[in-house]
Structure formats: C-alpha cells, structure tokens
Amino acid sequence: MQAAILAVGSELLGTDRLDTNSLRITESLHRFGVQVRRKCVVGDDVEELATEIGSAHGRYPLLIITGGIGPTSDDLTREAVALALDRELVHQEWIVDDIRAKFARFGREMPDSNRKQADVIEGAEVLANRRGTAPGQRIDHAGGTIFVLPGVPHEVEGLIEHALEPWLESAVGAEAVEVRWMKVACVPESTLEQLIAPYFEEFAADGLSILSKPGEILLQLSGPSGSAEELALRERRLVELLGDAVYGHGRDDTLERTVGELLRDAAATVVTAESCTGGLVAERLTRSPGSSDYFLGAAITYSNELKSDLLGVDPRLIEKHGAVSREVVEAMALGGRTALGGDYCIAISGVAGPGGGTAEKPLGTVDLAVAGPDRKVRYLRVQLPGDRDRIRQQASQWGLDMLRRWLSGAQDPSAAHLAPRAVEVSRVGQ
C-alpha cells in the first residue's frame, strides 16, 4: 500500500519549525509495509488545502492529515476535507458534551469556539482523542482512506496507537517489512557506486537506498515480509564487494562506538594527539556512555610548542618538515602514546583551512598516524574535500577508521582503492 502525509499549518511554513509528526507516522506505516510516497505542508487556507487533499487522495490509497482541527478560526482541515470530497459537515452534539466534560475535569468552562470541533465529515468514523479536545476522523471514500489527526505530537502519538495502528493491522496485516543496514566509513559515494556496480548486475536496484554524509554512508536494504532470506543474500553480496569498509550493521551504529567496542573486546585503551581536529576525535570517543573503560585522555596540541612540550616532538622535525608531515604526525602518535599512557594513540595534523594551504600541501591535506603496541605505527595521508567543518569531520572519521581497521585485523592496509592519493604505511617507530 502507498500513502501520502499532509501536515496543515502556516506555522510549519516558517523558518524554524518542521513537521516532525510525519516521522512518527512513517515509522508506523513502515511497520505495516506501507510506503510513504509524498509528504506535504500546506498553510491554513481552505482552498489550497482542499486542492492538495483532492489530488493526494486521488493518487494514493491512504492519506494521513495532521493539524488544523483546533478551535480557532484558522483551523480549517475539517472544512477542507468536506470540500475536497464534496461531503457535508455534520454537527454532533455528543462530541460537544464530551469536550465540555474534559474541560470540567480541569475546573474550566468550555469556550464556545470549541463547538466546531464537533463538526464531523459526513460518513466519517470519529476517533477518540484521549489526550486533547479534538477527536480525529477516518473517512473511506472512493476506494481510499483519509485519516484526520490533530497536530500536537503528543496527541498524534495517542491516535497512532489507538486508531491508526489498529486500522493498519486489519487493513494491511501484521508487521510486514524486513530491513538490513550497512554502515560504511571513509569511502566517497562515487567510489562506493563503482565498488558495488556488480551488485546491480545481479539484483534489482529496487530496495537498496544509499544515504551519504561526509565520511560516512548508510546502505539500507528493505523488502516485503518474507524477504528476509533474499535480503540476507543481497547483504552478503554487498559486504563481499565492500569488504572491510563496512564497519557496522546497525542503523544507529557510529564509528566511535564501533571502535569503542573493539577496544573493549581487546581490553585496550586509546588516547589521541590532535592538531587540526581540535579534539573532535576525543569528543566523539567520549560520546558513548562508559567510554572511560577504554578512553584515557588526549593532548590537543594546536601550537607547535605544545607538540613538543606535551608530546615530545622534536622541534627540529617541525622546523624541517612542517607541522603537517609524516615525520611530525608519527612523532605525535608515538609521543602521545607514551605521554598519555594508552595502548593506541591516534594522531592528526592537517590543513583544515580556509588559509594555510600551499602548492605542496593544499587545503584538505591531512596526515594521520596511529601508534600501537611494540611501537608499531601506521601512517596515512588523505586529501579531503570541502570546507573547514567537513575537512575536520572527515579527518576524525579517517583517524577512527584507521584504528578500527587495525583492531579488527582488516587485511587491506593501503586503502588505496578507496582514495587514490591515500597511502597507508605500517612501520616500527624509533
């Protein structure tokens, strides 16, 4: 089944509020295998509302409307639905009694304006609203169904539970969708598309969605009830193609949490020595409750003096090679590991901009090193696109991912196919 969602209210067309009810409604619809094809926000204008209702109802068997059923003069959803379906509004006095009783419970008299909340679209079923005054309504019309719900999230929640979901249960059947997730770090979207090209030769593109943000991609496979096996097959193929780049299978997995779990499993600790990321890696690692089990601390060494004072980086190295160099970032990692006493140290130094780029080390050049037991060091230089924020975000992602691959024994230390200019080298430090 396909559905459309309509949120009513001029306040949702301004600069500061979004229609969040639709997320909650969508969640319920998905559970019953109903697909949302369209979401719309229209202001408090009866003609515009009726036009939208008529056209959405004509195209999708299920239309869910939220908002515009309050007591004020700009609450026009009831009128608009009646207009769109060419039905009457029928005043039902028992609803007024009901609303009056609700007011009485708080020692208040019902204002006259609330009387209009008892106007019911001809033929509609009235849906009790236990958390507010205006009841919802359900109308079956021309082979489709329209739900009219309130706009207050808390009241919507109640009506989803007591009216929408029971209806979905009977109309569509039990929970019907299977979903699989894969989280991928440090692979540009266009590279990912190349890597998974064979997938599209073997499977239909349908059911796979790719959501990307800086340094991270979420792959989502979904299918109807009963498709679990098929999805598992598809997932295996994608993991085969993406290899070690897949770091998690939970929708809300984060790289910092994955790294934290690997550290916990290994009974190992981590520290960071950060320059251009300014503490972002440490901040991310400590977002997780319980991170004190594996995170000890960090030295944020923005100035060159602190790189020497806190991390013991030889000032001559900085003078000779610059703060953004393999020599310095490796020294930061090795020195940070010793000074802060962790099993692993992630070190990052780069040109986050907007200034500071040179021909040799342009904006976005980031050197990363991870030092580990036995003074082993891995080094990587990446060239990251975007502005200061994005460069820092991605740099933190690469730093965490280097440690993840080390801890998980990933066999591809070069990452060369992922970012052509990235070269990762393992060696033992002095």
Next chain:
Amino acid sequence: MQAAILAVGSELLGTDRLDTNSLRITESLHRFGVQVRRKCVVGDDVEELATEIGSAHGRYPLLIITGGIGPTSDDLTREAVALALDRELVHQEWIVDDIRAKFARFGREMPDSNRKQADVIEGAEVLANRRGTAPGQRIDHAGGTIFVLPGVPHEVEGLIEHALEPWLESAVGAEAVEVRWMKVACVPESTLEQLIAPYFEEFAADGLSILSKPGEILLQLSGPSGSAEELALRERRLVELLGDAVYGHGRDDTLERTVGELLRDAAATVVTAESCTGGLVAERLTRSPGSSDYFLGAAITYSNELKSDLLGVDPRLIEKHGAVSREVVEAMALGGRTALGGDYCIAISGVAGPGGGTAEKPLGTVDLAVAGPDRKVRYLRVQLPGDRDRIRQQASQWGLDMLRRWLSGAQDPSAAHLAPRAVEVSRVGQ
C-alpha cells in the same frame, strides 16, 4: 510573490531525515518578502516528480527544488523538470570539463556517472556550484521561475548566496523585511520569559520569536520595511532586561566565536582542561578559522591519572573530594594554565551520565573553573538537565560563557538569577 518548495529524495520520506534545506531557503525568501505557501517532499520517481513540479509551477510563480541532481541513477530532478515543462535536456560538455577539473584537484578521476550532471534543461541558466559537482539551474517558463538546487545543505547554502539571493534582489527588490537578532547563552527558556515579561507589557508580542536549544536562545525581532527604528527601540529594551546574558547580535554568532574575538581583542590565549566534555570546548574553539591566534591546546584528562600527570592535580585531592569537586576542577584550571601555558584555562569536570550519579552529586552536576592572570580563579557548579549529549553540550556552553563574562568585564559574577543552583566564586589560587 508566492513560492513553493519541493525537496526531492526517497531518503527524506523515511523515519529519520527531514528536509531542513527548506528552512534556510524560507529565511532568504522572507528577507525579500516572498511568502512560502507550500512545501513538499517527493521520492525519486520521475512521474511523481513531474506531476508535482507541473502542479506547483502552475500555481505559484516561484518554485524552488532541492536534491536529485547527483550522479546516481536515482537522481531524476533534471529529467522530471524537462518532462513537466515539455523541454529537452541538452548535454553541455563544458560542464563535464568543469566537473572533471574539480575531481582532479583532489587527485581523482571523474567517474563516468558524473557526466549526467552536465545535462541542462533547454533554456535554463546554469548556476555555478562552488562547493560540489552538480551545477544548479534556473528556468523561466510560462511567467514563472523554477530553481533547481542540489540537496547537500552546504551546497544549497552556497547557491542561495550566489544565485538565489542575487536573483531575488533583482526580481523582487531590496530586502523588504527588517530583522534584529539577540543571542543568549546559559539562560533556561522559562527564566528568560520571566526576565523579559516587562517587554510584553510595553510592546506587542508580534514580531518577537524565541528559538531555544540546549544552553542557547535566539531572539528574533522582525518587522516590515521601514520599521528599523521601532525594532532598535525594542531591541534596546530587551538588552536592558537581559543584560550580560546577551552575547551577540548576529544570527549566526556562536559563543565560541564571541569568546575568540574577545581573546583576540585582549591579545590573550586560552587552553582547556576537560574531563566530562571530552574535548568539546577545545573542538568548538577550533571551529573558527584563525583560532590558532588565541587557542594553544588542551589536555583532555578523562582518567584520574592523567589529571595528575598532565595537569599536576594532587591525587590526594581527587581521593578526598572526588573528581567532580570544586577543589579538583580549580586545580585542573590552575594546573592546566601552567602546563599548557595559556593566559586563561577553562576546566570542566562533571557527571554526564548515564551512570555515575550519587545523592550528593546527581547526574548533571558539573563543576567549572576558569583560571586567569595572577592565578585568579572563578568557580561555578551547575545542575544541568537532559541526557549525556545535552549535559555535555550545556557544560561546554557554561565553560565558554564563564570566560566570556570574565573577558567582557560582565558585572554579574554570581549568575544566581540565571540558574538558581549555580554559584560562581572568584578567588586567587594557591
């Protein structure tokens, strides 16, 4: 003028993502007096898209579309606009050259899939996208105008600035709405409402909006063209009532940037010594370009050992008073200032949870200290609401705000009316 906004992308029809680009676009439209009448989200389906584009374009003189112009097979906005307007797509090879050059700058080859980003709707003006590969497009058709913009917020921002706003300027005229902003830190919304209650006795509530997020409130005063004087009067009154709590008058002002500017003006430097915030204060301070002028570095001391090793906190202090205590956080600030060599040191230690709370120091207890010249120290304990994320976010906000008030010579050191359980004390450390 009236406008509609269309966001394209199946990922915006799921349970976790909302179209936020429309907020930023609406803000620009409002500045030019253009009213948004309708917002819609449609998935990656060329027929559905074309239907929506045709109907919105027919009803509103300005239609702004975001998303669906990437390189993948489900990027269909160009095709859908062409279909809706019955125009051809014309491939323009110079755009391919341009995109290829962008890839080359990062040492990468342009994947073939990006070629489709050079398809231009017949008669459209190509809008340069300095932050991404796909250019935007503007089409005048049947008396209306359609803008096609990317979906990535950062790229949308660039195109709003370089294409949409210049066009609005010429098509609709100079900015038609007056706006004033005030940014307030570390005042709970209910306290703020009490503080500004007299304002509502003197002025109409109309035109003042209050947008709050953890630890920060944005007040926005707006009025029609010509209301500048009236708004300035209202703004003065609000500043009078809120006093030192107002830290900025720019919509995009941030506390970290304000603190940075105060430090630069004072030719002073700052370092941080953080426990529960895990580097968030350092990370925020280094978000600003040029922050190396005043930020030297930080010691993130999550473990008690590092509090002693890096900051010289006497282990007996920690043993006696606990890591979350006035004694320890003051020692962190004084020790951090010496160890890291800054003029000021912000130190934070608190119970961010979810575990670790006690009857005496419940979840959300955060001790903050700032050490400055002549070994002066200011100390503050706050009790912060919310979960781990919100506690950390607010703690970083309080730490920055303590330094802001110190640097700006704010005369209210107690902050007692702002947070009843907050007590700030100045003293000279040993």
